[in-house]
Amino acid sequence: MSSEKNAVIKVENVSFTYPDGTVALVNVDLEIYDREFVAFIGQNGSGKTTLAKLIAGLLKPTEGRVIVYGMDTRKASIHQLATHVGYVFQNPDHQLFNMTVYDEVAFGPRNLMLPEEEVRKRVMESIKIVGLSEEYLNESPFFLPKGLRQRVAIASILALRPKTIIVDEPTTGQDFKQSIEIMDFLKHLNKLGHTIIIITHEMEIVARYADRTVVLANGRKILDEPTRIAFTRTDVLAKAFVKPPQITRLAQALTDLGFRRDILTVDEMVEDTKRVLERNRKYRRR
DSSP states (O other), rough: TTTTOOEEEEEEEEEOOOTTOEEEEEEEEEEEEOOOEEEEETTTTHHHHHHHHHTSSSSOOSSEEEEEETTTTTTTTTTHTTTEEEEOSSSSTTTOOSSSHHHHHHHHHHHHHHOOHHHHHHHHHHEEEEEEEEOTSSGGGSSSSSHHHHHHHHHHHTOOSSSSSEEEEEHHHHHHHHHHHHHHHHHHHTTTTTEEEEEEEOOHHHHHOOEEEEEEEEEEEEEEEEEHHTTTTTHHHHHHOOOOOOHHHHHHGGGGOHHHOOOOOOHHHHHHHHHHHHHHHHHHHH
16 A cells, blocks of 8 residues: 555454453554555455454454554544444344434444433434434334444444444345345435445445455455456455356456456446457457
């Protein structure tokens, strides 16, 4: 990454071992830059979620250190970190516990001892950003569809106004339409100035939305590249039992015909097909 960019998160030679002796991360170095959209990928048990929780301060490194907006997570309080990094769990039910949507979104600002007028301002601002109607404010979040529960969970994080938002498996349990809606929403937050980190097994989602991809395997970072480049490194991806999106694999199988290896989406494949056909037409005219 360019040294001119502002590294807002620094993971420095970090290792982490759980109390039962499970080694989750080994000597990981990583920098996340302001306003990036980053994907953490790798098979189950590769260390993705552990790394994300270390960045959010939910876990403390066994070795090394994590610096978040200038704060060492080993020394900073959860309250201090929460105003800089928000973490949305894979299952929104794991972080929803208030009886109404309003109280759920208001919980964080109230914990910061903000005046109730400011709390209400943040609640209204947050539900507007996530596209929740005011009619839901007095509803129980537990009876909403999963897609809306996830939006409530994100709104509760946004109310703290963190600069970085981590979302664990944002599309799990969602149909295609819901998946696109939630990812378009995260991209919107990114354009508003938030740094976004997602943990996912959906390579099509990574290809469509993430600017940068970090690949983990057996607790180690084995690849860290712009997404377009990352999906051309099939030899390294194979070590993490990860395959590029289907459309990328199709293009890579057709490179002898002149297709690019770094195609990420169907739209790009359509455009490259036009290019290849036009090139062949010109060749036949000679």
